[in-house]
Amino acid sequence: MPRSADGSIYVAELASRQPREGQPDGKTRTTVAKELRGPAAMAQGPGNLVYITELAGGAVLQIDVSTGARKVVADGLAGPEGIDVGPDGRLFVAEVGQKRVIAIDPASGARTVIASNLDIGLAPFPGGPPALVPTGVAVAKSGTVYVSSDIRNALYKLTPPTP
Secondary structure: OOEOOOOOEEEEEOOOOEEEEEOOOOOOEEEOOOOOOOEEEEEEOOOOEEEEEEOOOOEEEEEEOOOOOEEEEEOOOOOEEEEEEOOOOOEEEEEHHHOEEEEEOOOOOOEEEEEOOOOOOOOOOOOOOOOOOOOOEEEOOOOOEEEEEOOOOEEEEEOOOOO
16 A cells, blocks of 8 residues: 555545545545546555556556646556556556566556466456455565465465566
């Protein structure tokens, strides 16, 4: 969960389709961006930037929380869920529709597959709502990528190649 310098936290609200900023007082909330296509997860970027995965939109967005400026970093993804920023600045995303984890260069949008054929992306039951168990991604300072497997109830430890 991204956190700003003043202690505010940013959360992706799937139902409202809006990422929000919550102030340290626990009462004040503001909308960061409107009408996203299924925001699933967020990660803190440099400065005032946050990255958001759009599950239904198949994209990763960059939003400047101070100005509201929005940029598509990557699109055409199959169910992006968990996201984190690595020590080298690359974005690591669980693309559950492809059962893989990819690294994305936020400047160019270039993608590298880090691992594939993973047991991630719990399917909803037929005719039901989305499973709402997003696949989590966390990157250690060492660059090791950890990914939760909602299907196997496990944790993957991945060592991505250097760019």
